Amino acid sequence: MSQTRTMRLAVLAAGTTLLVVGCSASGSGDSKSRPAQSSAAPSASRPAADAAGAYKAIAANVPSAANSAPITAESDPNHLLGRPGQYTSKITFSDSRIKAADTEGLEPGDVALGGAVEVFANPADAQARAAYIQTVTKGMPALTEYDYVHGSTLIRVSHYLTPGQAGEYETAADKLP
Incomplete structure (x- = not known):
């Protein structure tokens, strides 16, 4: 195994450990590096029915999104599905614009392969999760995400997507109910 690949896997393993260990903590903190952006006022929005429905609507507008996989309580690597204040449904997906060489060694369902849709009981919980993720990954470029x-x-x-490519997901999210 090349030294570069070994280093990449070590960084990913360390970051994944931090995420898994810390994901059950309440999310608060500064997310200025790449802020989670709310497309709708929290008080005016209704929860999406579930992650699969939200993904279907997003994928209709982002054709490179594919291979969706629903997460269950048993398969959730973060052990957050259904927990108080956490997501009520989750689905992961890949994006065909991401090069396979960039994601070598990642597990199926990893956000780096494309992304994930997480649906919460209320907007405040979704915002808290986004802020938490941004805080945890802020100093680790290999783990950052949009x-x-x-x-x-x-x-x-x-x-692994460019800002413009990732922005297609934001635009698609604006079309969610």
């Missing part, structure tokens, strides 16, 4: 909050839905998008 996060877009639309009401009670958080769309997480891989850092």
